[in-house]
Amino acid sequence: MGLKRDVSLSVGLRYKGPSGYLTYILHRIGGLGMAIFISVHILSAFLGGKTGVYLNGIYENWAFQIFIFFCVLFHAINGLRITILDLFPKLLEHQTEAIWLEWAEFIPLFGVAAYVISSAGLGA
Amino acid sequence: MTTKSRKLSLKQRGLTYFETQMWLFTRLSALAMYALILFGLIAALVMGARNQMDFADVMRWAFMPNVTHIQSTNVPDVAPWSSVFWKLTAIALLFVATAHGVHGLVVIADDYIASAGGRKIARLLSIVMMVSMIAAGAVVIWTS
Numbered sequence: 001m002g003l004k005r006d007v008s009l010s011v012g013l014r015y016k017g018p019s020g021y022l023t024y025i026l027h028r029i030g031g032l033g034m035a036i037f038i039s040v041h042i043l044s045a046f047l048g049g050k051t052g053v054y055l056n057g058i059y060e061n062w063a064f065q066i067f068i069f070f071c072v073l074f075h076a077i078n079g080l081r082i083t084i085l086d087l088f089p090k091l092l093e094h095q096t097e098a099i100w101l102e103w104a105e106f107i108p109l110f111g112v113a114a115y116v117i118s119s120a121g122l123g124a
Numbered sequence: 125m126t127t128k129s130r131k132l133s134l135k136q137r138g139l140t141y142f143e144t145q146m147w148l149f150t151r152l153s154a155l156a157m158y159a160l161i162l163f164g165l166i167a168a169l170v171m172g173a174r175n176q177m178d179f180a181d182v183m184r185w186a187f188m189p190n191v192t193h194i195q196s197t198n199v200p201d202v203a204p205w206s207s208v209f210w211k212l213t214a215i216a217l218l219f220v221a222t223a224h225g226v227h228g229l230v231v232i233a234d235d236y237i238a239s240a241g242g243r244k245i246a247r248l249l250s251i252v253m254m255v256s257m258i259a260a261g262a263v264v265i266w267t268s
Contacts, residue, residue, distance in 0.1 A: 038221070072187065116179045
């Protein structure tokens, strides 16, 4: 029950909702990015050897660090908005303002972090 | 919409369904991860992050307080930070994060897999993945 949906994979991937779609899809991309990174990281630490050394080289690259920090920070800030609004449903009225507030936090925090990581990566 | 949700029984609020319980778990585990990461961040400041660690090291330690994440820093003595207490904290974070993440993968898979059989396979794979990731991660943390 409830498992049947008449939507193909290609239609599902092209879905574009009316509101908050950007945060929705970035939350998904961030979550997937973290899940893949953490799985590979745990496996390489567990297995060790040449594979581990090769994969560590990727993580230590500053461009990869900026990407994974984007995933983590956006997922964390957007997740906090979802948590607060879902646990206090009265606040759902202010959903749009909450998304603006979220960007007002994310952009400066990520901007500073990206500047610090890239200047350390390019300078050292 | 005159009935207040607090006056409804758990069954009427859907909390006897596994999916609703996981919906709540996802939100509560997010708060738990915030607490654990903030705790790690404070510990990084206690060990002298301002002068002895760079930004990436602070983040690595905060998001997973495992001693191998601070071995390349200038912190003079990292031994106290590899205690059983910190290992258990790291394993707690691993456990909560893996459960949250694997359930997230199931939710995404459910959006794109239309057949009931495919969803069953996705669920079985997710359980295998969750158990093996927690086991491998716990071994790495405990032996580091």
